[in-house]
Ligand code: IPM
């Protein structure tokens with residue numbers, strides 16, 4: 367039976383990059399027996415404009431029915447003044463929590479062809495291959511109570527709650543340890559256990575879990591040190607597991623080690639490998655609609671979708687090697703351009719990947 371893929375292009379560069387991933391999926395349908403049905407929905411600012419909400423009811427319904435979701439990006443200047451409850455980002459957060467997509471996998475992998483595109487020295491980053499496992503449906507992003515209140519003094523006070531229960535820590539921990547078993551068998555758990563009780567518990571639970579994975583070496587690191595170590599000696603990391611907010615920050619940092627955030631895919635999975643797939647970057651409103659954005663992170667996100675939710679590891683590998691091949695051909699969008707290479711547009715880059723797969 368064909369699997370259902372929901373496309374949510376979203377805002378900014380979202381539509382143009384998702385269009386390239388769709389071209390790739392289409393060629394896999396016609397040449398490589400990929401059996402999927404694609405439908406499209408509205409999310410983010412696009413959802414707000416059309417239906418008054420960043421996550422329209424129809425989109426949530428379609429997302430529940432889908433086997434996998436491919437999302438572009440949400441947000442933009444146009445919606446920045448809206449109340450926080452209907453900002454485009456709420457569409458994304460609503461999908462994550464509504465579908466219980468608690469495990470966010472963000473690989474930071476350096477394509478050898480791009481070693482020069484990183485702002486770090488090539489010897490520091492060459493061979494880099496880190497997997498950040500970020501908890502995505504808990505922590506301070508979702509903790510209650512939250513809000514802005516007025517104190518008796520008349521002064522306003524903003525507050526959020528950083529909370530994790532043992533079961534939430536365990537389930538993301540298992541994802542990290544299991545991923546490490548398929549990689550270099552190292553997990554670094556990142557916390558702020560010297561200050562925050564919630565992460566003292568995080569550390570304790572991770573330490574307990576490690577006993578179930580005797581082959582995996584577990585280390586712990588405070589988040590400030592982890593931020594430093596990522597730029598000092600990033601190759602010391604294999605799998606990094608951390609909470610929602612620390613993972614948000616560290617994954618942006620890790621992405622720059624690879625040259626450009628325009629190269630990094632991500633997967634957000636539930637307990638049954640249903641997933642939402644999106645590039646790690648944002649909606650880049652400054653270059654939206656100009657055919658300048660790098661579509662490779664979205665194409666690589668489609669590859670992760672093939673692997674985790676559509677049961678087609680074979681096609682995931684094909685797409686990943688096609689991406690490598692277009693880099694070998696010297697094709698570069700602006701964000702990864704260096705002298706001597708051929709500068710291409712969003713659609714040319716997408717077409718180049720399609721051409722490799724159509725061969
Ligand atoms: C991300 C983004 C989101 C987050 C925003 C857009 C809500 O930065 O996916 O990393 O903070 O999780």
Ligand code: MG
Pocket residue numbers: 614615618
């Ligand atoms: Mg982020």
